[in-house]
Amino acid sequence: MIRFIKGTLAAVKDGEIVIENKGIGYLVYIPLSAMELLPSIGEELQVFTYFHVREDLMQLYGFLSQDDLQMFELLITVNGIGPKAALGILGAMSAYDVRYAVMADDEKAIAKAPGIGPKTARKLILELKDKVTAEDVIGDFGQNVSDTGSRTAAEKESSVVQDAIEALVVLGYSKSEAVKAVRSVAIQEDMTVEDVLKQSLKAIG
Secondary structure, X not given: OOOEEEEEEEEEEOOEXXXXXXXXXXXXXXXXXXXXXXXXXXXXXXXXXXEEEEOOEEEEEEEOOHHHHHHHHHHOOXXXXXXXXXXXXXXXXXXXXXXXXXXXXXXXXXXXXOXXXXXXXXXXXXXXXXXXXXXXXXXXXXXXXXXXXXXXXXXXXXXXXXXXXXXXXXXXXXXXXXXXXXXOOOOOOOOOHHHHHHHHHHHHO
């Protein structure tokens, strides 16, 4: 319903901010990790928001990037994880770190978030395993491609990366090791799977 708010930062408290827009002050809950990235009081700020509504409660959760908002919305799809817990996770680790932990089956990393124990962390990984891909962890490969044919080029690079990761897994490396190695390679548009694989093996070596 309310997807973003742009206005003046009026007040700051641990995990909370007030944004003034046209004479209205909006109370927004944010991850603790975002606190140090806020501008000074009185300066303009835009946050991407999730409007949480229950019978007895209405709350706004805000994020400084759409990526964090999307991860928040993904986290609250996990049974047993509500907005508060999801905010706590994103206060302890970045959206990228969450994806990497899911890919690497690293429940210890997720369990470090406040209010998240090993059992909940394991459940989160199991429920998000099919919703997080290697491409999500590696990043957006289409960023440096021109508009003409950009989608095709990006899809090609994603395919090359995925094939390289699968090849490393076949060679005996864990998916976590494979993702980390491929991520260390500076992917170029004209690179083949073999090119990426060779550089990935060098990184591992």
